[in-house]
Amino acid sequence: MIVDSQNLTFVLAAVFGLVSFFSPCVLPLVPVYIGYLTGATIAGADAEGRVSRWFTFSHAVALVAGFTVIFVLLGAVGGALGMALNRAIPAIVRVGGVMLVVFGLRIAHTRWSIGRWIVTALIVALFAFAVNIRETLPNRALMASMFGVIALAGFAWPVAGHIVLGVLAGALNFLAIWDGTGALLGMPDLGGFTSTFAAIGESALIALLVAWASRTELFYMERRATLSNERPRGYWTSFLTGVVFAAGWTPCVGPILASILALAATEQSIGRGAALLFFYSIGLAIPFLIAGLAFNQLGRYLPKISKYLPAISLVSGFLLVAVGVVIYTGGLQLMSTLVPQVELESWLLGILGGGG
Numbered sequence: 001m002i003v004d005s006q007n008l009t010f011v012l013a014a015v016f017g018l019v020s021f022f023s024p025c026v027l028p029l030v031p032v033y034i035g036y037l038t039g040a041t042i043a044g045a046d047a048e049g050r051v052s053r054w055f056t057f058s059h060a061v062a063l064v065a066g067f068t069v070i071f072v073l074l075g076a077v078g079g080a081l082g083m084a085l086n087r088a089i090p091a092i093v094r095v096g097g098v099m100l101v102v103f104g105l106r107i108a109h110t111r112w113s114i115g116r117w118i119v120t121a122l123i124v125a126l127f128a129f130a131v132n133i134r135e136t137l138p139n140r141a142l143m144a145s146m147f148g149v150i151a152l153a154g155f156a157w158p159v160a161g162h163i164v165l166g167v168l169a170g171a172l173n174f175l176a177i178w179d180g181t182g183a184l185l186g187m188p189d190l191g192g193f194t195s196t197f198a199a200i201g202e203s204a205l206i207a208l209l210v211a212w213a214s215r216t217e218l219f220y221m222e223r224r225a226t227l228s229n230e231r232p233r234g235y236w237t238s239f240l241t242g243v244v245f246a247a248g249w250t251p252c253v254g255p256i257l258a259s260i261l262a263l264a265a266t267e268q269s270i271g272r273g274a275a276l277l278f279f280y281s282i283g284l285a286i287p288f289l290i291a292g293l294a295f296n297q298l299g300r301y302l303p304k305i306s307k308y309l310p311a312i313s314l315v316s317g318f319l320l321v322a323v324g325v326v327i328y329t330g331g332l333q334l335m336s337t338l339v340p341q342v343e344l345e346s347w348l349l350g351i352l353g354g355g356g
Contacts, residue, residue: 010279017283026284030291032323036063036107036241036316037292060292062235066242068281072274089247091194091202094173096244097328098150098206101321102214103237105154108317110310117155124151124321132329136189139176146172147325153214166211174203244327 020026037056101124112120125148132140146169153165175181178199181191194202325331 010275013276013279014283017280018286020280020284021287032319033063033288034291036238036320057289057292059235059238060289062238063242063245064281064285064288066239066244067246068242068278068285070243070246071277071281071284074277091198092244092247093330094177094328095202095205095209096240096247097324097326098169098173098209099213099240100244100324100327101147101150102153102209102324103241104317104320104322104324105151105214106317107320108154108314110154110314111156114155117152120154121148121151124148124325127322128325128329131326131331134330135176138187138190139192142172142176142190143329146176147328150210150214151321153210162214163211166207166209166214169210170203170207173206174199177202244324247327 037059110116125144128147129140129144132143135143149165149169149172153162153169155161157165175191177192177194179191179193179195182188183191192199
């Protein structure tokens with residue numbers, strides 16, 4: 001039987017996606033993914049601690065859909081438009097990293113005193129400064145301060161307090177990424193490579209996230225709404241989390257994704273390029289969906305472990321905070337340079353080269 005070469009390419013793209021799961025960029029996020037599913041499952045429980053059988057799996061599907069959309073868009077736009085989308089990836093990564101921090105704070109939903117939140121903000125800021133080794137010292141300090149401000153927004157401030165913290169976080173991000181900061185302040189080591197218009201837009205989104213989405217009363221309103229009816233919540237959050245994960249993976253999942261993108265760019269149709277990245281996403285999604293399906297078993301035990309739910313939510317939330325900081329600071333890309341790639345990648349790339 002003769003196998004059509006185009007169909008073989010699709011199969012190989014799916015295999016490449018499966019192998020990418022074991023790359024240094026993706027595998028470390030598995031505990032974060034499990035923690036996120038834990039938080040989603042707990043939030044989806046009713047007043048008696050029960051959760052629908054397919055609730056967690058559906059959140060896994062929503063998250064997978066998020067990173068599939070990004071990869072399919074990359075494949076569809078391929079050439080010139082692909083370059084434009086690639087230029088937007090850094091902004092998606094930074095805004096997405098902040099979004100994960102905000103979501104993590106909401107999942108934790110602690111009612112700590114202001115003193116504890118100040119200590120937490122200092123710890124988050126120190127962590128951000130420590131992992132952000134690619135930037136200059138002034139930029140590291142600015143970005144660390146920004147994450148400290150974002151963490152401080154986890155406290156149940158009045159609306160005005162959240163607005164002030166949001167504006168401050170946006171301003172710190174703007175100073176760190178704007179290409180004119182160094183000249184304006186007379187500090188050559190300060191600022192980034194982002195144009196004025198793009199820096200304003202990105203910083204405004206961050207300000208909005210911190211000012212609005214981090215308001216703890218919004219989280220509690222969502223939780224009360226969930227307990228009052230049986231409709232699951234948070235699928236949009238899961239989808240956006242998948243988008244952020246994809247943006248964080250894109251620069252660093254190794255030669256496999258780069259090769260798939262290069263192959264997609266050579267295709268004569270947008271549909272073929274999109275299809276290649278769709279099959280790549282299917283392969284990458286398989287382990288995540290299996291984990292989500294198996295995780296449904298947690299629903300049986302929620303009533304028994306109800307006394308541990310605050311601690312589980314706390315750990316899950318701050319695990320998401322940590323990965324948000326790492327994504328924003330480019331830690332995933334750095335990880336890919338420090339950890340050897342799986343040997344299977346080279347073998348699969350050889351097959352791709354031989355088949356092309």
